Amino acid sequence: MAKKEVNAISPTRAENYPEWYQQVIRAADLAEQSPVRGCMVIKPWGYAMWENVQRVLDAKFKATGHKNAYFPIFIPKSFLEKEAEHVEGFAKECAVVTHHRLEAGPDGKLVPAGELEEPLIVRPTSETIIGAMFSKWVQSYRDLPLLINQWANVVRWELRTRMFLRTTEFLWQEGHTVHATPEEAIAEARKMLDVYAEFAETYMAMPVIKGEKSPAERFPGAVSTWTIEAMMQDGKALQAGTSHNLGQNFAKSSEIKYLDAQGVLQFAWTTSWGVSTRLIGGLVMTHSDDDGLIVPPRLAPAHIVILPVTAKAEDPEAVLAYCRKLRDELCALRYHERNLEVELDERDLRGGEKAWSWIKKGVPIRLEIGPRDMAQNAVFMARRDTKDKESMARDAFISAAPGILDAMQKGMFERAKAFRQSRTREIDSEAELYAYFGTNQDEAAPSQAGFALTHWSGDPEIEAKLKAELGVTLRCIPLEASAPGTCPFTGKPSKQRVIWARAY
RNA sequence: CGGGGCGUAGCGCAGUCUGGUAGCGCGCACGGUUCGGGACCGUGAAGUCGGAGGUUCAAAUCCUCUCGCCCCGACCA
Numbered sequence: 065m066a067k068k069e070v071n072a073i074s075p076t077r078a079e080n081y082p083e084w085y086q087q088v089i090r091a092a093d094l095a096e097q098s099p100v101r102g103c104m105v106i107k108p109w110g111y112a113m114w115e116n117v118q119r120v121l122d123a124k125f126k127a128t129g130h131k132n133a134y135f136p137i138f139i140p141k142s143f144l145e146k147e148a149e150h151v152e153g154f155a156k157e158c159a160v161v162t163h164h165r166l167e168a169g170p171d172g173k174l175v176p177a178g179e180l181e182e183p184l185i186v187r188p189t190s191e192t193i194i195g196a197m198f199s200k201w202v203q204s205y206r207d208l209p210l211l212i213n214q215w216a217n218v219v220r221w222e223l224r225t226r227m228f229l230r231t232t233e234f235l236w237q238e239g240h241t242v243h244a245t246p247e248e249a250i251a252e253a254r255k256m257l258d259v260y261a262e263f264a265e266t267y268m269a270m271p272v273i274k275g276e277k278s279p280a281e282r283f284p285g286a287v288s289t290w291t292i293e294a295m296m297q298d299g300k301a302l303q304a305g306t307s308h309n310l311g312q313n314f315a316k317s318s319e320i321k322y323l324d325a326q327g328v329l330q331f332a333w334t335t336s337w338g339v340s341t342r343l344i345g346g347l348v349m350t351h352s353d354d355d356g357l358i359v360p361p362r363l364a365p366a367h368i369v370i371l372p373v374t375a376k377a378e379d380p381e382a383v384l385a386y387c388r389k390l391r392d393e394l395c396a397l398r399y400h401e402r403n404l405e406v407e408l409d410e411r412d413l414r415g416g417e418k419a420w421s422w423i424k425k426g427v428p429i430r431l432e433i434g435p436r437d438m439a440q441n442a443v444f445m446a447r448r449d450t451k452d453k454e455s456m457a458r459d460a461f462i463s464a465a466p467g468i469l470d471a472m473q474k475g476m477f478e479r480a481k482a483f484r485q486s487r488t489r490e491i492d493s494e495a496e497l498y499a500y501f502g503t504n505q506d507e508a509a510p511s512q513a514g515f516a517l518t519h520w521s522g523d524p525e526i527e528a529k530l531k532a533e534l535g536v537t538l539r540c541i542p543l544e545a546s547a548p549g550t551c552p553f554t555g556k557p558s559k560q561r562v563i564w565a566r567a568y
Numbered sequence: 569c570g571g572g573g574c575g576u577a578g579c580g581c582a583g584u585c586u587g588g589u590a591g592c593g594c595g596c597a598c599g600g601u602u603c604g605g606g607a608c609c610g611u612g613a614a615g616u617c618g619g620a621g622g623u624u625c626a627a628a629u630c631c632u633c634u635c636g637c638c639c640c641g642a643c644c645a
Contacts, residue, residue, distance in 0.1 A: 080639095082638085083639085101636070153644090156644095218645095220645080222645095223642075223644085224644090229645080302645090303644095303645060305645085306645070338645075343645095373604055375602085375603045376603065376604085414602090414606080415606095416603085416607085417606055419605055419606080421606095423605090432605090434604055436604075437604090444604075
């Protein structure tokens with residue numbers, strides 16, 4: 065008798081998307097709220113995914129010539145003040161350290177003491193402190209390019225936080241490079257954007273659109289900012305990574321200068337680029353369903369979980385031995401740049417409960433193995449993405465496993481891309497744009513809108529108007545340019561279409 | 569920081585209007601029956617009712633102030 069279809073996550077995506085997102089994170093045991101305002105605790109299953117992000121990206125950074133280094137978490141206030149636009153962009157969201165000691169007050173409670181002569185800012189980003197060091201490291205054109213990356217935590221005192229997407233403290237990497245010419249700096253920034261895009265699509269199975277930010281959306285202090293934009297399942301955009309050409313702005317404020325081959329002192333050209341733990345949020349919102357997370361195999365903390373079914377077995381130990389041997393053989397298999405990672409779940413839980421816990425965690429493949437499978441030298445396999453289940457000969461599964469995972473990876477990417485396609489529309493009139501985005505921004509249930517591609521003549525007033533009236537921002541000017549046309553808002557000529565969307 | 573909602577056992581909630589001994593479901597522990605997709609019966613442990621003041625014989629409940637969380641907005645990765 066078929067059981068009633070029940071979803072593991074309540075509410076569903078359609079019922080209340082923001083709440084669903086929170087519930088998926090909880091159900092998959094990725095992270096939880098901490099006692100500290102706006103700060104989360106990343107739990108092992110979530111952190112393992114971040115470690116996989118780190119592992120893959122770190123290798124890519126090194127392959128493109130970058131070296132890792134580490135700079136202080138504290139930035140003297142005066143450093144942040146050096147670049148005017150930069151200060152303006154970050155001043156409102158800085159954690160400031162003003163004291164270095166605690167003393168017992170009259171009521172026995174600890175009060176800050178030992179006021180600092182100059183307050184220290186907990187880094188919201190490290191351009192200024194790294195620039196100060198780079199000014200010492202760069203003397204000659206022979207020192208260039210200087211290609212540095214740092215894995216770090218940063219703090220931005222945002223007014224509103226969401227798990228992974230925007231937390232007060234978050235983990236990220238920030239690349240900082242110095243070049244002799246503007247062309248090299250631009251090429252570097254674009255190269256790293258390509259690295260991000262390739263990572264997002266190949267590893268996260270998250271399709272992204274590469275593009276340039278409008279001046280209004282640029283990083284504070286940058287000459288140009290490029291972005292990869294992804295679409296979440298509620299049709300909202302997520303800025304998943306950015307790369308900045310900083311021109312000479314920071315070189316000038318930090319005095320990064322070099323003697324060129326002609327012996328002339330020149331200001332250098334710098335870039336910075338970063339992705340953060342926000343990627344995990346993007347991964348959740350790109351792939352999860354109403355039963356919980358679905359992890360793309362290339363980033364999965366575990367590719368396969370083996371669930372021994374021993375309750376009715378005459379010889380449970382034999383089933384366990386069969387499972388352990390299977391695990392060992394699978395773990396010896398190569399899957400891209402690492403071996404297969406296999407969990408053997410021997411917890412003393414009921415079968416259904418145990419299976420559901422892994423469904424919610426999104427492990428790509430589940431193997432349920434009991435006496436019957438063992439007797440037939442088989443495995444019972446369930447795929448998380450398609451929910452397909454089948455019994456397979458043991459050895460056939462072992463040789464097929466990497467291929468099945470690759471098929472999942474590809475299927476997840478294609479599914480996400482098809483979704484994005486279904487929610488992307490070319491729009492040529494203001495009225496149609498307003499109809500498309502509607503006005504029901506307060507509903508918990510996601511709207512049916514997504515990306516709107518319109519022409520745009522470059523007027524910031526139009527951006528401001530659409531933001532105010534529709535809550536829509538210009539996500540990017542795609543690098544893959546479309547044909548020229550006419551701006552539907554101003555009637556002026558437009559070089560290409562741009563992407564509008566509501567965003568996280 | 570503005571608007572709205574909410575803080576009661578690990579989680580989800582009722583109780584608050586109308587003050588009178590702290591409740592329910594799930595989870596957890598133990599025992600038993602079960603077991604290939606979320607089992608059932610029994611027993612049990614678990615709470616400074618977010619915090620601080622106040623009113624009162626008596627406060628989860630009324631008043632004041634605070635802290636935090638969620639949603640929307642503004643800001644932003």
